[in-house]
Amino acid sequence: MPVLEELRQAVVDGQAKAAVARATQGLEEGIPAEVLLRDGLISAMQEVGRLFEEGEIFVPEMLVSARAMNATLVVLKPLLATEGSEARSEGKVVIGTVQGDLHEIGKNLVAIMLEGSGFEVVDLGTDVSPERFLEAAEAGADVVAMSALLTTTMTNMKAVVEALGRAGLRDKVRIIVGGAPITDRFASEIGADGYAPDASKAVRKVRELLAVKA
Ligand code: B12
Incomplete structure (x- = not known):
């Protein structure tokens, strides 16, 4: 074999x-x-x-x-x-799997690829509450990246988008989402800035989002 x-x-x-x-x-x-x-x-x-x-x-x-x-x-x-890795690009990404969801492999891969591409990555782990995402974003982040693998937990992404909005961070922080059940359309529906279907496209998307912001 x-x-x-x-x-x-x-x-x-x-x-x-x-x-x-x-x-x-x-x-x-x-x-x-x-x-x-x-x-x-x-x-x-x-x-x-x-x-x-x-x-x-x-x-x-x-x-x-x-x-x-x-x-x-x-x-x-x-x-x-x-x-x-290509050219070092500065930017801090806070990443985690949303509340109620323990799937970490995809999230870990995205974190590895982002780190390898020169981003500073803060990994909050799995089952991350909106409050934890918010706290980490308030400590300073350019991008919040969320992963969900369950149709029952993907809706928790919206709570994070809303929490960032309420805290007045929405125009400072770009939000990217991903995971098997997530689509481009879902990302727009919940008010995220972007979606990527895999880890290498996630890096491309984060670069794109930060370039737009600059
Ligand atoms: C491994 C696994 C588990 C492991 C996870 C272990 C771990 N440490 O991560 C364990 C055993 C814990 C588990 C538990 C459960 N699981 Co599970 N699990 C899987 C399985 C087989 C693989 C997931 C995986 O790692 N894939 C490999 C990675 C590389 O792919 P990925 O996660 O999709 O990530 C890629 C992209 O999606 C993207 N991506 C991911 N995150 C992000 C984030 C951002 C920002 C971006 C841009 C991109 C991105 O990039 C990644 C790399 O290319 C899937 C089946 C499947 N085909 O997905 C089921 C699956 C997700 N599980 C499922 C279920 C039902 C469960 C349980 C509810 C089972 C149960 N009855 O208890 C529990 C839920 C536990 C919980 N609360 O989370 C269902 C979900 C059904 C649904 N539609 O909701 C699936 C689809 C299996 C199935 N076919 O039924 N599971």
């Missing part, structure tokens, strides 16, 4: 050690970190989601797959950061 397929299977099976070993082997064979991420790790999580949806696996299995993905990301992170 080619190494990419083995990596993907190891993550689907939740075998962290095997996944790290395959990713390391892939890098040694000259496969770019970005390809290992996209065709190995992200593709594996899509498969895990499909298996969950079909009732073939349950939450504990999803969790071990997520752990295997996170362990492998540690190996890829330094390379992703370098590959993503």
